[in-house]
Structures are given as C-alpha cells and as structure tokens.
Amino acid sequence: MDRKTCTSCREDKSVSMFYKDRHLKSGLQSSCKNCVDARKHAWKAKNPKKFAETQKRYRDNNIEKMAKRQKEHYQENREALVEKRREYVENNKDKVHARNMDYYYKNRDVILKARKPYQKKWRQENLEKNAMATARRRSLRRNRVLGGKYTELDELVLSEAHIAAKERTKEFGFPWHVDHMIPLAGKIASGLDCAWNIQVIPAYLNTSKRNKHIMTEPLEWLRYI
Numbered sequence: 001m002d003r004k005t006c007t008s009c010r011e012d013k014s015v016s017m018f019y020k021d022r023h024l025k026s027g028l029q030s031s032c033k034n035c036v037d038a039r040k041h042a043w044k045a046k047n048p049k050k051f052a053e054t055q056k057r058y059r060d061n062n063i064e065k066m067a068k069r070q071k072e073h074y075q076e077n078r079e080a081l082v083e084k085r086r087e088y089v090e091n092n093k094d095k096v097h098a099r100n101m102d103y104y105y106k107n108r109d110v111i112l113k114a115r116k117p118y119q120k121k122w123r124q125e126n127l128e129k130n131a132m133a134t135a136r137r138r139s140l141r142r143n144r145v146l147g148g149k150y151t152e153l154d155e156l157v158l159s160e161a162h163i164a165a166k167e168r169t170k171e172f173g174f175p176w177h178v179d180h181m182i183p184l185a186g187k188i189a190s191g192l193d194c195a196w197n198i199q200v201i202p203a204y205l206n207t208s209k210r211n212k213h214i215m216t217e218p219l220e221w222l223r224y225i
C-alpha cells in the first residue's frame with residue numbers, strides 16, 4: 001500500500017503524506033498531513049491559552065527528551081544556526097547590545113568572577129594591545145590627543161608601533177618602548193599622542209631620555225645607542 005485517500009480532503013495521496021499513528025491498524029492517521037496541520041493551526045488560533053498550556057505540559061513531562069532533541073537539532077544544523085545567529089547580531093546591533101548590557105548588570109558579580117582566570121590569560125596574550133590601551137587612556141586623560149580623537153593614521157601608526165615594540169623586544173632580547181619624540185608632558189614642550197610624534201626605541205634609551213628634550217627628531221635615537 002503506497003497510496004491512501006485522505007478522509008478529510010478526499011484526495012488520493014502518497015503514504016508519505018500521512019503522519020504515523022501506531023495506535024491505528026493502518027499505522028497511519030486517516031487525514032493527510034496538510035489537513036491535520038490545517039486543523040491544528042485553526043485550533044491553535046482559536047484556543048491560544050489552551051495551546052500554550054498543552055505545550056507547557058508536554059515540555060514539563062518531556063524535559064530530557066526535548067533537551068536531547070534540541071541538542072541533536074543543534075549538532076545537525078550547527079553551521080546554519082551559527083550563520084543565522086551572526087546575521088541576526090549584525091542586523092540588530094543596538095538590540096543585542098542593550099540586551100547584553102542588561103544581562104551584564106543583572107549578573108555582574110557572577111560574570112566578573114567567571115571571567116577572572118580568562119582575563120589574566122587574555123592580558124598575557126595581548127600584552128601589546130594592553131599596553132596600547134593603557135597608553136591611549138593616559139594620553140586622552142592628559143588631553144594630549146588633538147581634538148580628543150585619534151585620526152585613522154594615528155590609529156594605524158600607534159597600533160603598528162605597539163606591535164613593532166613587541167616584535168623587537170622578542171627579536172633583540174631586551175625591551176623596546178613606544179615613545180613620544182616630544183614627550184607628552186615635557187619641560188620645554190608638550191607633544192601630542194599622534195602619528196608624527198611616535199617612535200619605537202629601546203627601553204633603556206626611553207628611560208635615560210626623561211625630559212631632556214633629546215631624541216625629538218626621527219631616527220635621532222640611533223645616535224644614543
């Protein structure tokens with residue numbers, strides 16, 4: 001038997017178009033999937049409260065089954081779900097941000113505690129990023145950023161400088177610093193934290209420089225090595 005007539009719409013359909021019902025002799029429901037779905041949908045629309053109750057009862061009685069099914073569904077559709085999620089976040093940035101902040105404030109203590117071990121690890125792995133963030137905060141606080149805002153070029157040069165400092169430190173075996181040719185808080189002049197005032201020099205030079213107003217020209221520091 002590979003075809004069956006639906007008792008509702010009277011159409012002759014393939015048996016794959018009927019839901020299974022092991023309580024019936026035929027093993028299939030008498031109405032086709034379309035008719036069953038339509039009836040279910042109509043009932044749901046007419047009895048929203050009852051429907052919610054039924055669903056809740058089912059969920060409560062089948063917690064493990066539901067969890068298992070959910071897990072399986074996730075594993076089978078992982079890539080598509082991740083992509084969908086990414087798309088949603090991209091299109092709802094404000095909403096997602098607001099929800100994250102709300103969640104953060106409500107669960108602040110737990111989050112901060114859980115984050116601690118990772119934070120330390122992150123800091124160690126991102127030393128140059130961390131040094132840069134600290135330097136930026138300091139410069140902004142001292143009003144040494146023109147107009148209170150870094151230009152795109154400043155951003156680029158600063159980030160390259162911090163990476164270079166880290167790389168040279170590794171390569172030469174002694175520490176290198178990101179330095180301001182004209183110091184941010186100098187005796188004679190106060191420099192800006194901007195692309196034109198940045199150099200990467202050995203840390204011992206940076207320390208000996210103090211506020212002497214030397215090494216204020218590009219590559220001048222090479223004479224002091």
Ligand SMILES: [Zn+2]
Nearest residue numbers: 006009032035
């Ligand atoms: Zn039907």
